[in-house]
Amino acid sequence: MPALLEHANFTVADPEATAAWMARVFGWHTRWQGEAKAGGFTVHVGEKDTYLALYRPSGTPVSGPSSYETVGGLNHIAVVVEDLAQTEGAVRDAGFEPHSHADYEPGERFYFHDDNGIEFEVVAYD
The missing domain is CATH 3.10.180.10 (2,3-Dihydroxybiphenyl 1,2-Dioxygenase, domain 1)
Structure with missing residues (x-):
């Protein structure tokens, strides 16, 4: 395993x-x-x-520099969902702004930052 x-x-x-x-x-x-x-x-x-x-x-707690420029930094966390549109609506309802929508093989995705500055990728696979 x-x-x-x-x-x-x-x-x-x-x-x-x-x-x-x-x-x-x-x-x-x-x-x-x-x-x-x-x-x-x-x-x-x-x-x-x-x-x-x-x-x-x-x-x-304090905020640090960009995680993409920090060795060992957290760049983003990805969450797989079944219904991308429904989840995007829930993200907006929670007060966050989806961005960087993209289709890619084998699915589609968008990103958002929460109020802690953590970037999330939300992805749905075909």
Whole structure:
């Protein structure tokens, strides 16, 4: 069996608010939440086998330079959906602006940035 990506961990300003829009847009649920490393707080949001850990440090989180110019930076995270148009509407309803729409073999996609500056790619395969 090949390895399975279980989770990725992101620092965000408000884990509960971020988990809430992810639940609305992607249909995910909060799997766990509580105290985390170094006095921080984390919410795990996703599905049974995979999730995102949304971490807030004990102090005020700060934004860094462009991740595309930082070694080890997070460039974007991709989410596969069945209905691209429906998800795009949910992204807009959550207050985010879709951009960079493209068709490519074997599907189509768009991108958006959330309120933490994290870029998401939303893709639907044919």
